[in-house]
Amino acid sequence: MSISGQSLLLADRVDGVVTLTLNRPDQYNALSEELLGELQRNLDAIAGDNELRCVVLAAAGRAFCAGHDLKQMRSRPDQAYYEELFARCGRVMQSLVALPVPVIAKVQGTATAAGCQLVASCDLAVAADTAKFAVSGINVGLFCSTPAVALSRNVPIKKAFEMLVTGRFISSSEAVDNGLINKAVAPEQLDVTVAALVQTICSKSPVAVRTGKAMYRRQHGMSLGDAYDYAGKIMAQNMMADDAGEGIDAFMQKRPPVWKGC
Known part of the structure; x- marks a missing residue:
């Protein structure tokens, strides 16, 4: 069942499981205003569905999500605009947390900045062992303040701060050790591993x-x-x-x- 007809976000439902797929592969699934809007609309649409059992957040292409769309952000150098943009992003992240069922991040590629924030905002996360994670805004002079909120609720405080002030990319295995994700698997095993996790959750009351x-x-x-x-x-x-x-x-x-x- 298709929930959204917009190509920026593919949304499908099968037996109470909704899969939301970020679909800006050529832009590394950067969170443009439009994509944030699609995410919010879809999350709002499913939040009150009593038949919903589980949500999977996935992405198309090589990257999971490169964070905010920096080109779009630079086109409007206005503080009020930035405050509203980050507030909208925060609402999306809080909507993921507030969904009444588990949300699983299915991470096939690199997740940086607000993309790492997306992963941290999900209840569970499974990644390909080739995926990498970073909150790399510091590298362009911007401390990842809003991603820090989600990151620090997953990762030990010193580990999270190290990521935030160095912009260093960590591997999937380190992300498991730090508590950012639950499991790292071979890329060819990602689909079946997530499907098994979904099936286990759906088998419970x-x-x-x-x-x-x-x-x-x-x-x-x-x-x-x-x-x-x-x-x-x-x-x-x-x-x-x-x-x-x-x-x-x-x-x-x-x-x-x-x-x-x-």
């Missing part, structure tokens, strides 16, 4: 997955005591769901569960 993502994201910013108080209430609510009763009964009866869903 939709109620539990949605409850879990919302809880996990929210508790992260709480104190330890507040997090336990909040998590206990959420877990008790989850226990009252039909799927929890079905799952526990199925486990005790040694049979596969039949999920009722949302």
